[in-house]
Amino acid sequence: MATAFWGIRVMGIVKKHDFGDLIWKKIKLTSTRKANAKEHLHLIFQVLIPFF
Template structure:
């Protein structure tokens, strides 16, 4: 599972004070950053699962309503 986080937050955008532009800076993946990345990944996957379930539930509900409508007509 550790392989999933190797590329997480290795580069960070920082603003240079003298040039005014944005510059990429290399940062180390500390244990805190790794833990935060795991939590972030978990939230993203949970959101995807909830959205998928909601879409499935909504489509089943519409199907059920359309079947009831057809039976009564």
Template sequence: MGLMGAFWGTRAMEIVKKHDSGGLVWKRIKLTTTRKANAKKRLRRVWQWRFLNWALKSRRVEELELEFRVLGSVHLLNEAVLKACAEPPPSKTVAEKASNSTQA
């Protein structure tokens, strides 16, 4: 099932459940409006945190601010900006340090 098919035009959702014998089993369950809404929220949360981690690592507060404006979470934006500003700027990478030490 493709990514687009997970929510658009389908009436069933595939999930993985543990089998009694210890293995994993794919099950198809009816996709109700509540399950569909919960799955969309779960996806949004996962991608929100992935974006937050990327933005904090690269210190791109502008992108962070834009994303949270779209998602509407001002509290998380404030925390993320404060955390990004409190951390010292990233130092040289290990590869740059190694190349500088071999040249000296």
């Protein structure tokens, strides 16, 4: 459950501050970390969507 909450929290922050790639520059992610973060969020969404 903590993971699900974390995923919702992160997506809320990303959506709130989504200005294209600015969010990624703001938190200084390398391209590899950016790809890993997107993949992680995608996996979280695959788990969360059935619950909504």
